[in-house]
Amino acid sequence: MNSALLIAAALVAAGPADVWPGFNGVGCDTAEIRSLPLHWSPTSGIAWRSSQAGLGASSPVIWKGAIYTSGVDESGRWQMTALRLTDGQCLWAKHCAGKSTKNQLGKWAAASTPVVDTDGVYVLGGQHEIVALKHDGEVRWRRGLTRCEGTSGATASLAQDEANVFALFNHQAGSSLVAMNKRSGAATWTAARDTSASATSPIVACIDGIPQVIVSSAGMVESYDAATGRRLWWIGNLAGNIAPVPFVSANTVLIGATSPLSPNELFQALQSNLALQVESRDGKWGLQVAWGSNGRLSGLASPIAHAGYGYWTDRHARLSCFAMRDGEEVFSEELDEPCEIAPLAVGGRIYLFGKYGTTTVIEPGPKFVVLTKNMIEVRSETDERQVVQQAVAAVDNNLVIRSEREIVCIRQLKRE
Template sequence: MSLRIVVLLLLLFTMNLSAQDRWPGFLGAGTSAIKADSIPTSWSPEKHLEWKSDIPGYGQSSPVIWGDQVYVTSVEGPEKEKLHVVCYSLQSGKQLWDHIEPSTNPEKNSVYISRAAPTPVLDENGIYAYFESGDIVALSHEGKRKWAASLTKRYGAPQNKFGLSASPVQWQDRLMILIDDEGPSYLTAVSKADGSELWKTDRKSRASWSSPMLVPVGETFQVVCSSAGSVDGYDPQTGKQLWTYEQVGGNNKTSPVPAGNGQFLIGASPGREGDNNELAKKSNGLFEVKQQDQTWQPQFVWTNPSPVPSWATPIVYRGNAYWVNRVGVVYCFDAIDGKEVFTSRIKESCWATPVGLGDHIYFFGKNGVTTVLQAGNEFKVIAENELWTEDAPPVNNNPTAAEDSEERRRSAAMFSRPTLYGAGIVNGYLVLRTGSQLYCIH
């Protein structure tokens, strides 16, 4: 089963179909069909850049789209005390509304701590935005507040010193949120209607920033979590853990995007100190879960020790699997057997996950250069597209919190330039987001 068919199946299960174009969740989960020729393969600040809009505060989430409306989240203030959900017109870039929710768990606004990192989800009733503070806010498409809930008040504050970034996944009447933390860790489902708990399943404590994904397995769906030492499958209806696989390591950043029925890719890399090095080399590949004699059988179909991904999740597109590492090396493997197709370097590393459209794959470079590759077995660069010029003004990404060490001050200086965090795509429009600006290619 192709990834495009899987995505369309996810759409059927997560929301009611309508004629509207939509990119309603992290990594496009539940996206509507996109005409590949409606998206340019080349652009620049002077060509195909339809509009550019400022975002209040700073955020690392991806944009999401419903019809003619684009949504982003951000945080603002010395303690990230203001949580923004902002809506723009897709056609003009005009800001339509900005809802500010007070944080129930203020913490230092720093480049070292995630800032509005989780991507919200959309359905026909509105937007559901979750922040690393533990706050969830539900709004209508007109910006009217429907309800708010605090997982921090409900279960306690997270303890990860770098913050949380896992995005929620939606299924039918619920949102499922993964809190993998140095303190209490859990997967929970909350009601879209009022934010109440539907179920909560405790997990082993761990430090991780990967997001859960809804994966078709057999005739149903499972919530799959690939996170810091295990890959786990859960029943979205009850929260029951169905299976676990623990012979993995370094899988704490990328998400298990579906690659077929019961199949998804796992990405893993050693930590900064080289921890999990040997196990991480055995943890990049195609994973499969299937049922045999009433028992779930999780296992790798194949692995490859070469790729070391950073934040960009590996994808399967047109029979090939793609990883991109922290210096921009693209690894392409045959998705069926894992044989190497090519290994070559593009201009920039990617924090946003690549997207395949038609005959092309878009790699969104961290520093604003999107490399468009020809899909297939040959490494062929179609275009290298700059979103901003070298003399782009510094980003006011952290105006209120001084860093307390020379190392942290150097890191803050590194993040003083724009960083491309995520993309959203519907027919005719490619929307890209940095910490404080939104760009639309048309």
């Protein structure tokens, strides 16, 4: 059972196995997903594929038979699209005024993953506003972003609890974490943060019974009370934590850090991949570094914990596994491709999504046992090697994978 997702599931009303409500699936109980596809190929196991959602790098979210995803059309106009899970049919599409933010290559890209709940879907619309829509596409409210919010820093994925949507705005000129009321879009609270230029996103978790928003960004990991915005605990003197989001398993927070921009910070970044023990005693929070990752770095993907083991993937296609009890490295193996998506643990398997289309499925535990390798392909419009797997969502019997231009649904074959 993925304990971090199980803890977060109590914060958002959700179905047992037909909901993937946010980035990395936070808010769903993957233990309720009975099965996922084990075998597929470019000619087998693919239920449908659709390019109707436009270009983008954000993750799809799923709510009871509908897939919601943000994207941009060829002119750079932002859109929110709903697709039917069964066959990929477009249910509706909404556009936002203006254009989306550009990625580091100068191309239009939808980077922020929305969140979805019983009332609808909440999404960062381009660089201009946050929009709440009903499940049928009707707009409930729009919240225009301020100048300091609505720039290239407005690319982090959204997070949520039952009452609020949380948006992180990272800027060199000053950063903030904003809680917005789900019913109205009004600000519940705003936490000013230190200057931070990073691509990380907030997550919502519950530690010792306290719902909190956790941010790992540019040298610090900080936790804020979800109801009030008061900072609960923090740890600094980190480096390289500019992309992977934390992973919470009971009282343990796994922190990932990638290669830093400055070579002088490399040693510090190696020490910043760690397991942090967090406890609340008599209203005071205590922190302790339980163990480090033995000099292993993360890539863009978050580390995860599952069934007593922690898993790290790095930029060089290496998977490392650690015993959660003491941090002992039990194996470190080379994969076929680097992974930019967090590993997915479900149904007694761990799925590792290679960026160029290969998904390696392994057994959980202290030995590296490969169950299968699967491949999907996308149409290439250039001679450059394409990033095929940019984001993933999962519900019972279905994997939904996003490439830059397509949404691909892989469905379990009957023999599995």
